[in-house]
Amino acid sequence: MTHPARKPRPEEETPQPKKLSRIQVRNRRKIMNAALEVFSSHGYRGATLDQIATEAGLSKPNILYYFEGKEAIHVELLNALMFNWLAPLHKMGPGGDPMTEVLTYVRRKMEMSRQYPRESRLFANEVLQGAPRMGPHLETGLKPLFDEKCAVLADWMAQGKLAKTDPGQLLMSIWAVTQHYADFDAQVNVLIADADAGWKAANSHVDLMFRKLLTP
CATH class of the missing domain: 1.10.10.60 (Homeodomain-like)
Structure with a gap:
């Protein structure tokens, strides 16, 4: 039945x-x-x-x-930010030419600093406060990705395809240099009157700086 x-x-x-x-x-x-x-x-x-x-x-x-309140809005903003912020680092893969991969990542970070200065300052403010709302994302999202890309960079350096330096310090230096143009854009805009020419010069300078650092 x-x-x-x-x-x-x-x-x-x-x-x-x-x-x-x-x-x-x-x-x-x-x-x-x-x-x-x-x-x-x-x-x-x-x-x-x-x-x-x-x-x-x-x-x-x-x-x-x-x-529900201010924190709920802030957390949603941070969640979206982390997804977009990590996307360029995800794209840096072991299958490409090492110098091209690193410099492409640098250029993407520079472009993000130009297009999304508010998002960069949001991230900076959160970290300066000790990352009370973003802490779990840093642990479960950024840290494994950071370790993975450090291993890729270390492998390229061991093969002689990039000059030897500390992979972790390299990534943090890229973040420090590129995000300066977003986090301190008020100062940058005072010091460099022509924004378009200034960004072109900044990109060339940053590209040359990391190329010289990483050329074997």
Whole structure:
């Protein structure tokens, strides 16, 4: 005898996330963009929901309709940032020409500093505070990737394809140099009046600096 399938109880059913309306998608995007501006300018501690609401052109209750609070917005921004920030490092692979791979990574980081200065400052502010919300990402996301790429660099150096130096210090030097142009863009803009010419010169200088360091 065939028994009909048992209908699951309400508590056993998996709730499906509701699809956001066009207005909801637009408002979330406005909130995220406003929060990025506020957090990158004032840091997490200095930022308030009122500031984010004003920047977004929405009411504070409207902000709280989409997010539980300031920390929830900040964490979502950081999650998206880590994904995008690590993408160029993921692309540096052992199958390519070593010098080309490293310098391409440097150029990608320079371009990200030019296009996303607010995101870079958001990351810098979080780390300066001890990475209270990003700590798990640094441990589970960045650290294994960092170790993997250090091993790739060390292998290239052992084969004589790159000059020997500390792979970890090399990566951190790349981050320090490239992200300077984002984190200190106010100073850079004062010192170099012609932005386009300044970026072209910066790219050439940084490229030459790491090429000389890594040429066997």
